Amino acid sequence: MTTTTQPGAHVVTSGAAAARATDLSKVYGQGETKVIALDRVSVEFRQGQFTAIMGPSGSGKSTLMHCMAGLDSVSSGSARIGDTELTALKDKKLTQLRRDKIGFIFQAFNLLPTLNAMENITLPMDIAGRKPDRAWLDKVVETVGLSGRLKHRPSELSGGQQQRVAVARALASQPDIIFGDEPTGNLDSRSGAEVLGFLRNSVRELGQTVVMVTHDPVAASYADRVIFLADGRIVDDMLGPTADSVLERMKNFEAKGRTS
Numbered sequence: 621m622t623t624t625t626q627p628g629a630h631v632v633t634s635g636a637a638a639a640r641a642t643d644l645s646k647v648y649g650q651g652e653t654k655v656i657a658l659d660r661v662s663v664e665f666r667q668g669q670f671t672a673i674m675g676p677s678g679s680g681k682s683t684l685m686h687c688m689a690g691l692d693s694v695s696s697g698s699a700r701i702g703d704t705e706l707t708a709l710k711d712k713k714l715t716q717l718r719r720d721k722i723g724f725i726f727q728a729f730n731l732l733p734t735l736n737a738m739e740n741i742t743l744p745m746d747i748a749g750r751k752p753d754r755a756w757l758d759k760v761v762e763t764v765g766l767s768g769r770l771k772h773r774p775s776e777l778s779g780g781q782q783q784r785v786a787v788a789r790a791l792a793s794q795p796d797i798i799f800g801d802e803p804t805g806n807l808d809s810r811s812g813a814e815v816l817g818f819l820r821n822s823v824r825e826l827g828q829t830v831v832m833v834t835h836d837p838v839a840a841s842y843a844d845r846v847i848f849l850a851d852g853r854i855v856d857d858m859l860g861p862t863a864d865s866v867l868e869r870m871k872n873f874e875a876k877g878r879t880s
């Protein structure tokens with residue numbers, strides 16, 4: 621596997637690992653139905669870096685994210701958030717860690733229709749009985765650009781605005797890392813750009829760490845780094861991606877797939 625760096629890349633070389641997989645494997649089923657979704661994957665996600673995960677359908681993108689976020693068990697190997705080994709945690713501790721250290725953004729925004737934007741943003745902390753840090757919350761709301769919309773319910777917001785509420789909700793508790801599985805998959809390109817710009821800002825200005833699955837080269841170009849998966853393995857790692865360089869790489873994979 622090679623690592624390439626595009627000219628003008630925003631390269632994050634310092635910073636500890638926010639999350640790390642080591643020889644991580646995930647096998648579903650057994651016998652004839654056995655699927656090796658992840659095959660000894662090792663990868664580090666640095667603090668303050670925005671990483672996109674790409675690869676063909678079925679290559680293991682969602683599985684990697686679910687295992688790293690403690691949403692799915694691993695078959696072998698290690699998955700760590702900061703210094704914490706997820707595979708060693710019992711259910712209760714894992715739930716706690718997910719709540720305190722990890723933010724999620726889902727493709728379907730998963731907002732509660734009866735709550736307004738602000739109530740949706742603070743809901744996870746309200747459930748956990750934690751007081752949000754006011755200054756941080758103000759900063760998140762300002763960065764998300766929804767200051768005038770906080771009393772609106774989801775049905776009174778555009779798709780892009782709803783997803784920005786979901787992103788703000790993920791940011792509000794200051795998690796160590798945010799995972800998104802195609803967070804802009806349900807948005808038109810303008811709303812998608814809005815959300816991606818915001819995610820990038822949260823990394824650049826708030827020091828957030830973000831890992832996002834996408835199949836869209838334009839979306840990937842907002843990231844600092846793209847890792848490519850194929851058949852459960854990391855086959856490429858690109859720093860400072862542009863839409864063109866990502867598209868080029870995807871074409872290469874397709875060409876290789878046809879000849880092998």
Ligand SMILES: Nc1ncnc2c1ncn2[C@@H]1O[C@H](COP(=O)(O)OP(=O)(O)O)[C@@H](O)[C@H]1O
Nearest residue numbers: 648649655657676677678679680681682683684
């Ligand atoms: N719960 C599951 N049970 C059985 N097989 C699964 C399950 N989840 C995913 N897989 C299989 O694991 C492989 C990787 O899936 P996934 O991580 O969802 O891929 P991607 O997100 O890249 O499309 C696929 O072959 C898929 O069919």
Ligand SMILES: [Mg+2]
Nearest residue numbers: 681682683801
């Ligand atoms: Mg998937």
